[in-house]
Amino acid sequence: MLALEKRPEHSQALVYLSPLIALILTLAAGVVLFFVLGVSPARALYAFFVYPLTSAYGWAELGVKATPLVLIGVALSLGFRAGVWNIGAEGQLTLGAICGGAVALWLYEVDSVLVLPLMMLCGMLGGMSWAAIPALLKTRFNANEILTSLMLTYIATLLLSLLVHGPLRDPDGFNFPESRIFGDSATLPILWAGTRLHLGAALAALAVAGTWLLMSRTLIGFQIRVVGQAPAAGRHAGFSVNRMVWFSLLFGGGMAGLAGLLEVAGPIGQLLPTISPGYGFTAIIVAFVGRLHPVGALLAGLLIALSYLGGESAQITLNLPLAVTGVFQGMLLFFLLACDVLIGYRIRYRSLARMRHD
Amino acid sequence: MTEVLIAAIITIITAATPLIYAALGEMVTEKSGVLNLGVEGMMLMGAVCGFTAVHLSGSATLGILTAALAGTGMALVFAVLVLGFQATQVATGLALTIFGVGLSALIGQDLVGVAYDGLPRLAIPLLSEIPVIGPILFNHDILVYGSFALVFLVSWFLGRTRAGLVLRAVGDSHDAAHAIGYPVIRIRYLAILFGGAMSGVAGACLSLAYSPLWIENMSAGRGWIALALVVFATWRPWRVFVGAYLFGGITILQLHAQALGAGVPAQVMSMLPYAATIVVLVLISRDRNKIRLNSPACIGKPFHPTS
Known part of the structure; x- marks a missing residue:
């Protein structure tokens, strides 16, 4: 069984790592989402997060x-x-x-x-x-x-x-x-x-x-x-x-x-x-x-701005609804809030027998 | 004249019904010590999923059940984050709303423009024949009757049953409840899920009865008004009921003033429910003691079992 164990001190490293983990999890969930929507996840993720940045105009729009x-x-x-x-x-x-x-x-x-x-x-x-x-x-x-x-x-x-x-x-x-x-x-x-x-x-x-x-x-x-x-x-x-x-x-x-x-x-x-x-x-x-x-907030603002641009690009190239952007943004916040538990706690594996013993 | 009045009262009832469900559900959640700001998101998910189910199956019952299930599913995400992962309740609730707005728009993109006749009216034999009272009270869809029953049920559950007492104890002092041996986390899970189911049904009221169709973001802040209603009602079921009708009345006033050509711009009338929410919130919150006396003492506080 996985169990949460309180850290003696808050982990400063995880304060900064948590958004990155959350981003990776959001992308993973995105793969599933696109799969459900019947779009190739590779193409969709490319349209969302890479394509907008392939032109100078795209970078300006990001700003x-x-x-x-x-x-x-x-x-x-x-x-x-x-x-x-x-x-x-x-x-x-x-x-x-x-x-x-x-x-x-x-x-x-x-x-x-x-x-x-x-x-x-x-x-x-x-x-x-x-x-x-x-x-x-x-x-x-x-x-x-x-x-x-x-x-x-x-x-x-x-x-x-x-x-x-x-x-x-x-x-x-x-x-x-x-x-x-x-x-x-x-x-x-x-x-x-x-x-x-x-x-x-x-x-x-x-x-x-x-x-x-x-x-x-x-x-x-x-x-x-x-x-x-x-x-x-x-x-x-x-x-x-x-x-x-x-x-x-x-x-x-x-x-x-x-x-x-x-x-x-x-x-x-x-x-x-x-x-x-x-x-x-x-x-x-x-x-x-x-x-x-x-x-x-500056870095996060750029990331979220990219999700807006990606939504527009995915709408044009893949015919995906614009609402996908909102879903992505909501998921990012969910995963972030979940990952933040790691700042104050660590996950420990404990066998059921041990848990009973405790 | 009576005809117009009866019609007005009936529209007030339909406008108030979603608020009753959402606010009573949230009240039970809050009584267990958890503040879920995701009502708006859960309502929208209920609205879109309920409408989808009716659209696909044609069964209104299935639609309402699906809506409740969708709300419960959303609430489960919230509960896992807040109770399992110790996430902040305010932030998680906001996330739930943002997520719900997005996901419901995604699910409902093909439903825009699809028509539905609305839930069938169930006229109660004989009683609905009574002049004036009949059409007002005994000729509604199932959700309106359900909302009447829900007020009784919640009021009875919180005030008269042992389980209700335990729920309130958990909300007022989770440490004491835990020490006595009540499963604080499990009770909170149940309370959150109930709140979610009711918000889902509230969504069904909108997309299946109030304006039977799906529009993006159709709840238009009703989830938040429901949250304000709980404060307005100082966490008492019957006052939620009265408050919901008050707001239903204000919403309808806006429509009827329009029809009478009062010369006030439509936008100003549409502001009324939101402005009224602020006014009402101020009037109630002004008395700090009253709020402190009735609000669950542990609301919004995370629970860490120590032993």
């Missing part, structure tokens, strides 16, 4: 898809460390897109280098204001932030739909529910000519470095780590839990809002009824696979 995932994943890592469960990043992303996008439409005629910075600022503020609601309800009324932030996501999606059907609709757009296409001064500069890789990728890299400094070098970063690992120690040290809730949610909301704005000012270029294929939810997986560490 485009990774940008929102990394931005939000990094911010959620910080919050999850503090034990603040912001599940509504998708809604905060939407609000960022609405607020920043509204600025772009309001300043449609204006040609100035200040338009983009103003849009980014408003996008962040939009995301932060949406995240402030669960923060207020949590600190003031003790309402569970998981449920409130998630409900606000549905409201945000409806709000976006309402606006692109009404006030923000393109006046010359034949009543299609979409806004005008943003002007040049409201569109992000392209970093790599001939691709869609935009300034946002650089901002995401900056966010990784910035959050890493914040977590390792500042007092609030220290408090977050203490409260996350040992809540009792945090209380004794007099760290305010409410402050942690506010900080985590506002930080997450700001980053998600920025990510939303970058999507509409970058690859999309206008406001549409749907602007994200669930980046805000997938970023939760990014945070966990990235071990709740900014640099980890």
Whole structure:
């Protein structure tokens, strides 16, 4: 019989190995999944994980898809460390897109280098204001932030739909529910000519470095780590839990809002009824696979971005449904959570007779 | 006028039924000390598998059973991870939802656009003939009758039976229950699986009765509303029942206000159930003592048997 035995100390090596083991197991499960779907697993895995990276364009697209995932994943890592469960990043992303996008439409005629910075600022503020609601309800009324932030996501999606059907609709757009296409001064500069890789990728890299400094070098970063690992120690040290809730949610909301704005000012270029294929939810997986560490979130963000690209490529070349991507992402998180047991425990083989003897 | 009112009440009942199943199932899980945030994912799997079964076999009974089984299967994954592998409950529940959304879309890709008449109505002889009360109470599909019965059953089980008492003991103090000799892990397995089966049936309510068809992500947050209902009800079965009807009413209000041409945009009306969930959650959670008094003390905490 296999039995779990508690390790005297947590294994640091396995903290980093666990995502790799989980990835291998996910791929193995993928082989089974493709077999069931009646597709050659070798061809499917090639289409999913290799083909997207065989062209320069593919690498640029990887950066485009990774940008929102990394931005939000990094911010959620910080919050999850503090034990603040912001599940509504998708809604905060939407609000960022609405607020920043509204600025772009309001300043449609204006040609100035200040338009983009103003849009980014408003996008962040939009995301932060949406995240402030669960923060207020949590600190003031003790309402569970998981449920409130998630409900606000549905409201945000409806709000976006309402606006692109009404006030923000393109006046010359034949009543299609979409806004005008943003002007040049409201569109992000392209970093790599001939691709869609935009300034946002650089901002995401900056966010990784910035959050890493914040977590390792500042007092609030220290408090977050203490409260996350040992809540009792945090209380004794007099760290305010409410402050942690506010900080985590506002930080997450700001980053998600920025990510939303970058999507509409970058690859999309206008406001549409749907602007994200669930980046805000997938970023939760990014945070966990990235071990709740900014640099980890960067790597995990790239991996998950690849799964999005792979899904599209498999849809085109093998006619596989796009939903396979979601299944892959869910499986990765499952296997990761299962592998994480190895951090605190080891597996020992014990004969049944011995177990009875014990 | 009475006709309209009766029609409205009947739609409220159909809208509330999935919430009753999902919330009562989750309540039993939570009473055993486990928080399963995967309700939405389990519901979607129930919805798509139930619909598939009906589509293939034509049997509504088989559809409902398959839905329950699909929910149970999803819950089993959760239970193994949380109880066997000591994974964090919050993260695992989220993973279950993400996985369920993806897998149900994959399974259901060929079902989009397939039509189904909906579950047959079972009119209870004589009783359904009574004016007003008859059509409201005694002319429904099997799932609605089942939801009435489930409230009685869960209420009786948790409050009046020895097994229910043990389940609550496990949820309030797993160490004490373990010391007395109750199999904490096994009881939690059963509670999680029951929650999964009920979420699966809730999914069947959506795809077989409420809007008899399959659309990707058709639960539209109802799984999460069910989770909020459990808090709203402060872990009491009858309040879940009342809460579910309240939400059913709000959902229907949105449809009827539309029909009456109240001049409010459709999107604003659609926001109502979600906004109401937040308001209700705030009103209930505000009183910390009330929450602490009724919530299972060990909820969300992992159990490590020491001896």
